Structures are given as structure tokens and as C-alpha cells.
Amino acid sequence: MRFIRPILLALVLAGTFFYFTTYRNGHVLPVNWNLVRRPQKVEITEAASSEPIDSEEQNNISVYRKNIPSVVNITSRAVAFDFFYGLVPQEGQGSGFIIDKDGHILTNYHVVADARSVEVTLHNRRKYHATVIGTDPSHDLAVIQISAPNLTPAVLGDSKHLEVGQKVYAIGNPFGLSGTLTTGIVSSIRPVREPNGPIIDEAIQTDAAINPGNSGGPLLNWQGQVIGINTMILSSVGQSAGIGFAIPINTAKAVLGDLVTLGRVRRPALGIQTIPITPELADQMGLAADYGLLIVSVVPGGPADHAGLKGGSERAYLGNYPIKVGGDLIVAIDGQNIQDQQDLAHVMNNHRAGDTVTVTVYRGKNKMDIKVTLGEAGQREQQV
DSSP: OTTHHHHHHHHHHHHHHHIIIIIHHHOOOOOOGGGSOOOSSOOOOOOSSOOOOOHHHHHHHHHHHHHGGGEEEEEEEEEEEOTTSOEEEEEEEEEEEEOSTTOEEEEOHHHHTTOSEEEEEOTTSOEEEEEEEEEEGGGTEEEEEOOOSSOOOOOBOOOTTOOTTOEEEEEEOGGGOTTEEEEEEEEEEEEEEOTTSOEEEEEEEEOSOOOTTOTTOEEEOTTSOEEEEEEEEOOSSSSOOSOEEEEEHHHHHHHHHHHHHTSSOOOEEOOEEEEEOOHHHHHHHTOSOSSSEEEEEEOTTSHHHHHTOOOOOEEEEETTEEEEESSOEEEEETTEEOOSHHHHHHHHHTOOTTOEEEEEEEETTEEEEEEEEOEEOSSOOOBO
């Protein structure tokens, strides 16, 4: 009996606790629906008629309908090694757009890099195996090809005269959500370095929402023409923060021929080694201009050598670095001022091997124009 009383008391306390905290609070009293007053009908406020679509909305719809047949989803599959050197399958997704009836598709290089297989899904959900035709890692561009009937190529526009404030549209497959349209404006035109190293010259910055999966998709103007290839975002969380970048379509058009016919890009080269000139260096060397690229040496038998450009002949030091001075000073190419290697790279990006350019130089105090036929770069020109 001495042990039973505590047990009974504990049961009573537990039952009381359960009743007040659980059972009573969760108990639903039955409702007498006969006492509930029901209206004869529900009064709601409806629009008198459907509001007409305004001109801006109509243009949005037009751009989307015009381009959605050209935009594709790209799935790339690769393998990697784990800690124990076992093969681990990896899958990535991106976007691209059809550029001709033969099934060539333009996208980013990083979308298909190291892929063992590539699959393309069209807007009608048909899937096709794709072949990588050509790649240009330095511009983050790639061309793949599918064999499919009745393809609708996108219309390629002109990115040369873009202005900040222009309206743009991005179509792609963010997070695998196919056929997504976002809108924004051109926020800026600036050079940008991609995470894997390449520099996008005159990249198009936009606030149109771009997220993982948009890479390789088209950036369009209000006429529905492709003006860029969406390639990267600037974000600390890996999602759109209103700062996205696209490769100018003119950069892609300049190399498309090489990518499709050769599978690579014939990089143009002058065959020179140069140093940038500052006003201080120009004053010390007694140069005729206080800017430009001073030719230190020319590659024997290279394009500059054949054209008659001169390298340095007098030994000197730039800090502790030995150089040769007395060579030609490049101040312009095709009328565009050249102040540093970035200006030279910008001009070269708009040309291919075999093009002829007019190089304006000072030889001593004499200014002259020299025609140079660009060669193909076997390796990057050395510059200091």
C-alpha cells in the first residue's frame, strides 16, 4: 500500500496534465450548421472587361514568341575522380541558341567543357545528342551541333553601338526551368574577368535576372535580335543580384567561321614584343609621343618583320629588366589609338589571322603608316 499511493498520485497528476494541455485544447465541439446563416449568393468585384495589353507588354510577348523556338537547354555529362580515385558522374545544365538550319548552336565554353556527352532539349521537349564542333576558351564560347528538322535560327544583331539604358531581354533555363524570360536594361559596358581567367572585352552588364542555367542563352534587344551571350553573374550567394554579364555578339560573330570550319580560332598576331609608354618614359627616351607601345623586338620572319616594322637596337634597362630601345613606337592601328596592351588586345579581338591592318608608328620623329598582314598566333605574344 505504501508504494501504491505514489503511483496512483502520479497517474492522477499525469491524467490531469493531459486533459488540460492536450485533450481539452484539441477537442472540437460539434457545430450546429442549422444555426449558421448562409447568403443566397457571393458578392465579388469583377473587372468590367479584360484590360487591353499595352505596347510594352505586347513587345515583351512578341520578343518571347519570336525567340523561344531558337533557345535550347543543354545538359552536359562528365566524370570526375573522388578521394579514392573512383569515377563520379557529374551533370551540368546551361542554355544555348540555334544559329542556322544546319543545327549549329552557340553557347558558353564552360557549359560543355570536359563533357563526355552533350544533350540538347528543344522548346518542343524533343531531345537530341549534340556534338561539340568548336571551342574558344579564351572568349568562353563554343559551338555544338544537332541533327534535327525544321529548326528556327535566332537573328544575330549588332552589339557595337549599345547604350546604357537600352532595354534587354534574357531567355534561358535558370535552375532547369526551361523557356524563362527576364527583362532589364544595359547597366554598363565594361571589361570583366571571368572566374576561370578569360577577360570579356566590352562585356554587357545587365540587371535582367540571370541565374545558374542561363549561361549560354541569348541576351536580346527590343527587336528580338541577339546582342549578347549570357555568361556570368556577380553574386556572393551564387544567384542573381541584379549584376549579370554577357559576351557581345560581335565578339562571337568574329570567330564563328573559324569555330565551325576549323574547330578553333585563328588568333591574329603581329609578332612583336612591346612595352607601354608613359609620359615619364617618353620624356626620358626623347620619344615623339607620350603614349603607345614601343616595339622592343620583332619575331624574325613574322608579320611585323615582313611588313618592315623595327625593333629596338640599343641596350637599356627598365628597372632591373634589360630591354632594347630605339624601335618603332605604335600609336594607332586602323585609326584607333593604342596606349597599352589592352588597347592592342581589343583591336586584335576584332580581327582574324590573314586580315590586313594599318599600323601607325613613329620612327624617330617621323610618323608613318605601315600595312601589316596579321599572322596566326602559335602562342601568346610576350609583352612587358
